[in-house]
Amino acid sequence: MGYVVESLKQLFGKAPARPDSAGMSAEARAVHQAKKRQPLSKEALEAAHAEHRARGGNHTWRNRRWATLIGVNLLFVISYYFDVQLVEGALTAARVVGFHFADLNASLQVTLAFREMVLNLMIGTATVTLMWWLLGGRTFCSWVCPYHLLAEGAEWLHLRLVQRRIIKDHTFHRGVRTLFYLVFALLALATGYTVFETVSPTGIVSRALIYGPTLALVWVGGLLLFEIFVSRRAWCRYVCPIGVTYGIVGTLSPLRVQYDVTDCHHEGDCRKVCLVPHVLDVTVKGRAASLRQDLTSDCTRCGLCVDVCPTSSLRFKVKGADKLL
Ligand code: SF4
Ligand code: SF4
Structure with a gap:
């Protein structure tokens, strides 16, 4: 129900909800804290992106x-x-x-x-x-x-x-x-x-x-x-x-793009390529309320963010099926 309401709010122009730490799952909080304690160095971030580029980027979707x-x-x-x-x-x-x-x-x-x-x-x-x-x-x-x-x-x-x-x-x-x-x-x-x-x-x-x-x-x-x-x-x-x-119609659809905060670098490449970047607000450091979150239904499922993400933190998923696409 929360997903439907948030999707409709964003569709009609409202800014994405930003959870405080009380509204966060314990797992998500632990990931945010670990990233705060040990932030990714600039060199490591650049290396990850260079590797993604060296693989020719990814234009599959x-x-x-x-x-x-x-x-x-x-x-x-x-x-x-x-x-x-x-x-x-x-x-x-x-x-x-x-x-x-x-x-x-x-x-x-x-x-x-x-x-x-x-x-x-x-x-x-x-x-x-x-x-x-x-x-x-x-x-x-x-x-x-x-x-x-x-x-x-x-x-x-x-x-x-x-x-x-x-x-x-x-x-x-x-x-x-x-x-x-x-x-x-x-x-x-x-x-x-x-x-x-x-x-x-x-x-x-x-x-x-x-x-x-x-x-x-x-x-x-x-x-x-x-x-x-x-x-x-x-x-x-x-x-x-x-x-x-x-x-x-998409608010109830089983096909979605799912975000996993665990390996995300939060550099925001996904938001730069997106037609509707507000749906990727969840990828900003400290914003994910749970370990995995489905992007709201204003997402066009174009797959550009899935292609551009160097850590595979964004993937297509069919609700109810375990396997990600
Ligand atoms: S989801 Fe991927 S592209 Fe977006 S900020 Fe995280 S690592 Fe970068
Ligand atoms: S699938 Fe496309 S529209 Fe949806 S969040 Fe990713 S880039 Fe944006």
Whole structure:
């Protein structure tokens, strides 16, 4: 229950809870104290990182994710192009080998706009809810959403420009995403029109890939420019309601990223690569409340932190199964 509440709080913009020593398990307290008594030397830390780099770093999960994301989107394109009818539609609403699939946020928008839920939409929503519950909610963002891949490219450029001090990164309060969530829901209700779908880069890019480019791509280009020159991953961090909807489903999902404080160096490489670094607040020295903790459901399960961690302190896990992935 604590996990669900903390996940929802973080999803809606609240800062992560920071336990005092009374709220900590005895094991976690012992690890924190041992690290305080015998801190890791700078040399040992550098050696561990040099070793990780010498192994070529690790891009296992990133490569799997990119292959999946490109594969899923290509499936729609190929199916339409060759009229296979195996996969029909786009990411917002599709029929896959006869089964109806509907993006959860799009379903919500349609239901609010038309104030009714048609049978196909109900079936599609139920199928997708079950699928993303199993796969981990926001996994949709990093493993399927085509805008995510474009935004990763923009993020790479943004970070290089910041590093060279050509631009500054501007951050905003994460709570604005909740505000946008409510605004888009109210707009659908008030106008009877799925307003968010017209501006959602997920739907625009997905449809452009399948049916060909439209003028709406100019809007997507503008968003990417904003993310390159003004604010890192601004759309996904501060606006997109799709992430919130899938994050809510993900609070009960069995697939999570688990953190183990025992060997962690606390240098924060994981937080530097993360789209939602607040979920990794637990990796800051002295913050872990127990030896092992699951990252909250705002985590997109992208695996970048799992790849970058030199001590394997972050691993994928399926709740209830002993083995980590
Ligand atoms: S969990 Fe994060 S802070 Fe800890 S060792 Fe891994 S990358 Fe570094
Ligand atoms: S916590 Fe790790 S897996 Fe989750 S979004 Fe951040 S980098 Fe990706």
